[in-house]
Amino acid sequence: MSFFNHAIETMPREHLPAHQLKKLQQMLIHLYGRNRFYTTKLTAVGAAPSDIQAVTDLYQLPFTTKTELVQAQAEAPPLGTNATFPEATYTRFHQTSGTTGPPLHVLDTAESWEWWGDCWGYVLAGAGVTADDRLFLPFSFGPFIGFWAAVLGAKRIGALLVSGGGFSSLQRLHLMRDLQVTVMCCTPTYALRLAEVARENNFNLHDIPLRIAVHAGEPGANVPTTKKRIQEQWHARCFDHAGASEVGAHSFECEAQPAGIHVIESEFMVEVIDPAGGQHVPEGETGELVITNLGRLGFPVIRYRTGDLVRFTTERCPCGRTFGRFHGGILGRADDMVVVRGVNVYPSAVENLVRQFTAVDEFRVHINKQQEMAHLNIEVEVVDGADTQATCQQMQQTFQNVLGLRPSVTAVPRHTLPRFELKARRFFYLFDD
Numbered sequence: 001m002s003f004f005n006h007a008i009e010t011m012p013r014e015h016l017p018a019h020q021l022k023k024l025q026q027m028l029i030h031l032y033g034r035n036r037f038y039t040t041k042l043t044a045v046g047a048a049p050s051d052i053q054a055v056t057d058l059y060q061l062p063f064t065t066k067t068e069l070v071q072a073q074a075e076a077p078p079l080g081t082n083a084t085f086p087e088a089t090y091t092r093f094h095q096t097s098g099t100t101g102p103p104l105h106v107l108d109t110a111e112s113w114e115w116w117g118d119c120w121g122y123v124l125a126g127a128g129v130t131a132d133d134r135l136f137l138p139f140s141f142g143p144f145i146g147f148w149a150a151v152l153g154a155k156r157i158g159a160l161l162v163s164g165g166g167f168s169s170l171q172r173l174h175l176m177r178d179l180q181v182t183v184m185c186c187t188p189t190y191a192l193r194l195a196e197v198a199r200e201n202n203f204n205l206h207d208i209p210l211r212i213a214v215h216a217g218e219p220g221a222n223v224p225t226t227k228k229r230i231q232e233q234w235h236a237r238c239f240d241h242a243g244a245s246e247v248g249a250h251s252f253e254c255e256a257q258p259a260g261i262h263v264i265e266s267e268f269m270v271e272v273i274d275p276a277g278g279q280h281v282p283e284g285e286t287g288e289l290v291i292t293n294l295g296r297l298g299f300p301v302i303r304y305r306t307g308d309l310v311r312f313t314t315e316r317c318p319c320g321r322t323f324g325r326f327h328g329g330i331l332g333r334a335d336d337m338v339v340v341r342g343v344n345v346y347p348s349a350v351e352n353l354v355r356q357f358t359a360v361d362e363f364r365v366h367i368n369k370q371q372e373m374a375h376l377n378i379e380v381e382v383v384d385g386a387d388t389q390a391t392c393q394q395m396q397q398t399f400q401n402v403l404g405l406r407p408s409v410t411a412v413p414r415h416t417l418p419r420f421e422l423k424a425r426r427f428f429y430l431f432d433d
Contacts, residue, residue, distance in 0.1 A: 001320060002128050002129075003321075005121075010320055010322055012322065020269055028052060029049045031297065032049050034085065036081040036083075038302060059271075063305050064301055064302055066304075066307075083298065089109050090108065090109055091108065091113060092109075094108075095143045096144070096245045106299055111298075112296040114152070119243070119250070121152075122262075122264050123214065126255070126262065127255065128255045129183050134182050135154045136172075137150060137161070137162070138190065139165065147216070162176075172194065173208070174203075184210055184212075184213050185214045186215065187216070187421070188215045188221050189424040190420065206235065210236040213239065215241065219347070221238055221239065221240035221241070223352045225351075226351060247293055250263060250264055250293075251329075254317065254321060258318065259328055260325035262321055262325050263312075263323055267295050275334040284313055289309070307333050308333055340373075345367075347365070350376070359383050360380045361383055363380045363381070364417050366428050377408045378407050380392065380411055380412070381413075393409075396409050
């Protein structure tokens with residue numbers, strides 16, 4: 001097993017609260033009176049940094065929502081009020097992808113950007129990446145934070161970094177082969193897209209000695225059938241990682257690959273709450289992830305409601321880390337669930353079933369109303385030579401057997417559906433039809 005910081009990652013759990021409390025107190029002292037957004041929020045509930053004398057005192061502070069952060073941005077454009085330091089202090093600008101609303105601008109000082117690099121150091125080391133590896137980033141960099149911090153993470157590990165920006169998918173495959181790349185960081189969707197391009201161009205993926213694929217940006221690496229397909233097509237081990245632009249890179253999958261991802265608890269405090277009532281749920285039960293970052297003083301988030309559903313456990317991992325874990329990774333989003341004919345359906349569950357069919361390269365889902373009830377419509381692209389009708393019928397039957405639903409499954413011509421380099425958008429809720 002490889003570690004980024006063995007002492008921190010194997011710290012006895014009884015020592016963790018003191019470590020977190022010290023960082024939390026320092027952060028609150030730095031931002032109070034300087035960060036307009038959080039000073040206002042704390043003052044409104046009569047809280048001050050001196051009130052936080054135990055980690056559980058954090059629960060006295062109000063939640064933060066993305067809507068509030070977007071409003072804070074609108075109140076003082078373009079950077080917003082959640083800025084602890086003067087603008088000249090900041091050296092990095094990014095923004096969220098905008099898939100769930102208006103893009104949120106996020107800022108980092110030189111110090112907090114180094115903190116991002118440390119977080120990615122945990123991610124890469126957790127997957128077994130070493131200084132002997134050649135790490136490939138197969139996409140062009142834009143304002144979405146995406147894998148920007150993986151650049152710093154590679155530096156922390158000492159791996160050789162190779163960027164594939166400005167290249168086509170086929171050119172990237174050739175570059176990976178020519179440089180004998182051993183590690184790739186990308187979305188699960190793009191890993192499958194590259195494998196599709198390889199097949200269409202008779203490119204042998206065995207010629208690339210890839211051994212590790214680290215995935216983030218969307219669910220997929222935690223979806224069993226998607227993970228299995230990536231590993232089989234690339235002949236490499238697939239690792240999940242989770243984070244968010246406004247929060248940081250907060251969790252990673254280790255080489256032991258238990259059913260979950262480790263939270264970097266030295267840098268993040270996590271809570272799991274009932275999405276409806278806001279109360280904490282017992283360990284091991286599903287709830288909404290609430291997170292506080294501890295190393296991003298310039299753009300903090302305190303008790304941030306992520307909307308992500310998780311199951312948190314402190315059960316010891318075979319890898320030896322004492323960091324808690326999210327069983328099954330990020331399970332989905334609280335607002336992504338839709339009731340289809342009395343059945344609770346999450347996108348990850350749909351993807352897990354669709355990816356069972358190796359004849360399907362890409363898919364898209366529309367959920368609309370038929371006779372006042374939600375109905376699942378799935379479009380699929382089937383590989384050349386496969387039995388299209390049989391594939392659609394078998395998929396319908398699989399959904400019937402597993403979920404008790406019989407969706408409409410329609411095959412569309414090859415290359416009809418969009419392909420994605422970063423976050424994929426495959427699910428569309430059309431309840432106004």
